[in-house]
Amino acid sequence: MSEQSPLDLAEGDPFGPHNLPYGVFSTPDAPEHRRVGVRIGDHVLDAGAAAHALGSPYAALLARPTLNPLLAAGRTAWRDVRRALTAWVTVPAHRPDIEPLLHPLDTVTLHLPYEVADYVDFYASEHHATNVGRIFRPDGDALTPNWKHLPIGYHGRSGTIVVSGTDVARPHGQRKAPTDPAPVFGPSVKLDIEAEVGFVVGTPSALGSPVDLASFEDHVFGLFLLNDWSARDIQAWEYVPLGPFLGKSFATSVSAWVTPLEALTAARVAPPERDFPLLPYLDDADAEVPGGFDIRIAVALNGQLVAEPPFAGMYWTAAQQLAHMTVNGASLRTGDVYGSGTVSGPERDQRGSFLELTWNGTEPMELPTGKRTFLEDGDVVTMTAWAPGPDGVRVGLGEVTGRIVES
Template sequence: MPEQSPLDLPEGDPFGPHNLPYGVFSLPGDDRRRVGVRLGSHVLDAGAAAHALGSPYASLLAQPTLNPLLAGGRQTWSDVRRALTAWVTVPAHREAVEPLFHALPDVTLHLPFEVADYVDFYASENHATNLGKLFRPDSPGLLPNWKHLPVGYHGRSGTVVVSGTDVVRPCGQRKAPSATEPSFGPSAKLDIEAEVGFVVGAPSALGTAVPLSSFRDHVFGLCLLNDWSARDIQPWEYVPLGPFIAKSFATSVSAWITPLEALDAARVAPPARDVQVLPYLDDSDEDEPGGFDLHITVALNGEVVSEPPFAGMYWTAAQMLSHMTVGGATLRTGDLYGSGTVSGTEPHQRGSLIELTWNGTEPLELPTGKRTFLEDGDEVTMTAWAPGPDGVRVGLGEVTGRIGPARTTT
C-alpha cells in the first residue's frame, strides 16, 4: 500500500492549509537551518519549494532564520502566505512540492527567530489579583495602576529557548518570611507561567509611538510561551524594581510561529473595562476586536492540570504594544513580548502552580505523586487551539520543557 502523501490530510487537521505556521529546522547529518512551514505532521522546506516553483520569495525563504521574512512587513507576509497556500493546495504544484516535505520526527526544530528584545506583561486580571493576594495578603489584590496601563518588565532575550530545551533549576537568594537574613541555593519553588508570546516583524523609528491601529503592521504572529519562575527568589528581589534573577534563567517558546492572518476567525472582544483608560490605550473605536480566543492546556508529566482561556485577558496585545512604545522606544525585528500568565476565573483555569496550589498549601494530586512546585525530572507541556474558518480548529505549536537539577549550590 503506497504511503500517504503529506498533502492529503485528515479532515479537520488543526495544522491544515488554513494554518501554516512557520519554523526553522535542520535534517540529520546536515546542520544547515532552513525555514519550514508545518502541514499536518510534516514540515515543508519553504526555501526549496520557492526555488522549485520559481518564486520571487526564494531568497527570502532560503534563510537560516525567520528574521528576514519578519522584516519584510505586512504586505510581504500576506503575499508569502498566499503563495504557500497555493503551493500546498493547487494540484498543479503537487509534483514539485511533494518531495520537499519531511516528517516532523525526522527533523530537528530550532529557535525560529533571533530574539531582539524581550518584554513580559501582566495582562490577566485574575492572575494579577491572585498573586496580589499571595504576595501582599494585607493589601488589595490589584495595585492602583493596574487598570490604567499594561504592567510589564524587560526580560532577558538571551535565555529565550525553543521548546524541548531542558531547563536548569536556578539558584539565587531566598528569604523566608520568618528568617532574618537571606540564604542562597537552588529554587525550591520552581513554577511555570502559561503565556502567549507575540513576535514583532516590522521595526519602528526611535521616538515614534505605535498606535493601536498599527498592531498588525508590526506584529507578525504569536506562539505559546512558558516563562519559568522561581517563586521563592521572586518576592525577596522584586521590591522595588521588579523581577530579575527569578525570571531570567529560561523562557521557553514554541518552535512554530502562527501568523496573525491564520487567527482572523479567533478575534474576540476583550472583557468589559470598569476604568476609563487614556486615549492611546482606548480601543473602543477600533475596527477589529482586540482579543484572541485561544484555548490553552497545561500538562505536568502528561496529566492535564490547567486549561487557561486567553479570551479573558484584560489587556490586549495591541494595547501592550502601544504602551511599550508610547515613550518612544523602538520596535526591532525579532522583538518578543509575552502576555503574562493566562488565568481564568475558575481554579482549573489558573496558569501557574503558585495559583493552582495556592502557594503550596493545596497540593495537586497526580499519578506521579503530589506536586506543589516543580521537581527535577518534571516535564511541562503547553498546547492550544483557536477557532478557525468554517469550524476548523487552528492548532498552535506546543511548548515543552523538562526540569534539570541545579548546577551549583555555592
C-alpha cells in the same frame, strides 16, 4: 499502488492549509543547514526550497537560518508569502514539486525560529494579577492602583529565550522567608511555570514614533506559546523595588512554531468590559478588529492535564501592549518579543501557574501520581493550544515543552 500524500490531511487537522505556522529546522544529514520550514500536518515543508522550485520571488527570504528577514519584510510580503504557500500545499499541480520537500516532523530538529531583540513580559490577566497580589501582598489590595489604567510590563532577558524542548536547569539563588534571619543560597524550591502567549514584532518603528492601536497588524507578525519559567522563592525576595530579575532570567521557553496573525482572523474576540475609562492611546472601544484572541491553552505536567487557561479573557490586549510599550517613543526592532503575562481564568483549573494552582504550595494539586506543589527535577511541562479557525476548523498552536533538570 497508491501511497497517501502527506498533503492529504485528515479532515479538521489543526495544522492544515488554514494554519501554516513558520519555524526553522534542520535535518540530520545537514545539522548546520538551518532554514525556514512551514508546518503542514505532521510534516515540515522546506519553504525556501519550495519557493526556489516554483520560481517564487521569495526564495531568498525563506532559505535563511532565521525568520528575521521574513519578519522584516513587512505585512505585504507576509501576505504574499502566505498566499503562495497556501497554493503550494493545496493546488494538486504543485504536488510533484512540493512532496519531495516535505520532511516528517519527527525527523527534523527545530530551532529557535527568530533572533530575539528585546523581550518584554506583561501582566495582563486580571485573575492572575489578583491571585498573585493576594499571595505575595496579603495585607494590601490585590491589584495595584495602576493595574486597570495601563498594561503593566517589564523587560526580561532576551539571551535566555530557548526553543521548546530545551532542558531547563533548576536555578540557584537567594531566598529568604519572612521568618528567616538572613537569606540562604541554593536551588530554587519553588520552581514554577507561567502559561503565556508570546508575540513577535516584524516591522520595526522609529525612535520617537509611538505605534498606535490600529497599527498592531502592521508590526506584529504572529504569536506562539511561551512558558515564562519562574523561581518564586528567588522572585519573592528580590523583586521589591525594581521588579523580577533572577527569578525569571534563567530561561523562557517558546514554541518552535510562530502562527501568523492572518491565520487567526476567526479567533479575534472582544476583550472583557473595562472597569475604568481608558486614556485615548489605549482606548479600543471602537477598534475595527477586536483586540482579543480566543486561544484555549492546555497545560500538562508529565502528561497529566493540570490547567486550561483561556486567553480570550485577558484584560489587556496585545495591541494595547504594543501601543503602551511605544507610547514613550521607544522604538521596535524586528525580533522584539513580548509575552502576554500568565493566562489565568476565573476558575481554579484555569490558572496558568503552579503558584496559583496550589496557592503558593499551601493547597497541593491532587494528581493520579500523588500530591504536587512546585516542579521537581525530571518533571516535563507541556503546553498546547488551539483557536477557532475558518469553517469551524481548529488552528493548532505549536506546543512548548521543557524538562526540569538538576543543576
